Amino acid sequence: MHRPTRTPVLAAVAMLSTSALTVSLLAAPAEAAPRKTRISGTLTATASNPGGSVAMTGTVKDKGKQKRTVVLEQKIATGWRKVDKVRTDRSGAYEITVPTTWFYSSKLRTRVVKNRKFRGDTSRAHRMSVVPAYVPLGSPTSWTPLGDKGDRWNPCRTLSYGINTSRATPDAATVTQGITNTLALVSQATGVQFTFKGETDAMPLDNRFRRKDPDIVFAFTTDEETKLDLGPVTAARGGYDRTRAARDARGKRVWEALDGGVLYDLTDTATMTAVQFQQLTLHEVGHVMGLGHVPATDQYMTAGAELYDLPLLYQAGDLNGLSKVGLQAGCLRPLRGHRKSSFDRAPVSVSVTLD
Ligand SMILES: [Zn+2]
Incomplete structure (x- = not known):
């Protein structure tokens, strides 16, 4: 694929004046550097029964007027995992639904995705629990693994x-x-x-x-x-x-x-x-x-x-x-x-x- 390149122009400039090139190299990144972004995020509730309505809400501040993409992430044993994503409105405000379909107690955070103009950022992490609406019988310790080597399905696959x-x-x-x-x-x-x-x-x-x-x-x-x-x-x-x-x-x-x-x-x-x-x-x-x-x-x-x-x-x-x-x-x-x-x-x- 043909692609115009600016490299020869830069090389020519370099040959003309080393000092001019130094200045432009220093100046260029500062101009092109993505600008600062801040994201806040809070949970509307920190505990729920299945089916409860819980959201993480907050604002992306980046001095721009563009809508930004915000990702909800959940901490599982292998690290932060993407759950869902939304777009902010033009003021930067967002609201993203927190899953209450299954039982967990883990941290959630939101992350704003970097773009050409603005940097990414992550919110503070907040712990969320989804617990049964009934009182389960017996002791939580009453379970054993079937295999002796931690056999299981990959829970990240459907x-x-x-x-x-x-x-x-x-x-x-x-x-x-x-x-x-x-x-x-x-x-x-x-x-x-x-x-x-x-x-x-x-x-x-x-x-x-x-x-x-x-x-x-x-x-x-x-x-x-x-x-x-x-x-x-x-x-x-x-x-x-x-x-x-x-x-x-x-x-x-x-x-x-x-x-x-x-x-x-x-x-x-x-x-x-x-x-x-x-x-x-x-x-x-x-x-x-x-x-x-x-x-x-x-x-x-x-x-x-x-x-x-x-x-x-x-x-x-x-x-x-x-x-x-x-x-x-x-x-x-x-x-x-x-x-x-x-x-x-x-x-x-x-x-x-x-x-
Ligand atoms: Zn059996």
């Missing part, structure tokens, strides 16, 4: 899921509703986004991975038809079966889950109510996200049938565990050389008793 309803019991509508409700609660507890890919013919935890398959698959079978044990007391299995080496926020090596899901025993789910099916799904998706069993019977990750007595909400230990595999824990980065070479591991999946 995870896709699909449902294989071909043999779904009690019926496809109940199943779809139960799974949708559960993933909304997981999203609320983790900050992880899920996208529904609809119907799939894939089966989870079968060590077969096709590019078109969703990341997380929900499907139905019988004990006789699967290598996984779906025996008399096992209603479903949940987990993941393909991982790759990655690093967490501290640089520690972990396994990043790439494929997983829930395999239900259709003979067990056939007699379940919609509530029971969702209770079972809340437990199994806990495994999918990387949580193991706990002795406490007031948590969804209990190994016992007590989970069928719990309200349809994650409890204190469940929520704390989910937050540890969620967005606040920071993004995962694939280990160098492992970007493509993902490989199979034995399915990490656990049973749950029905009765």
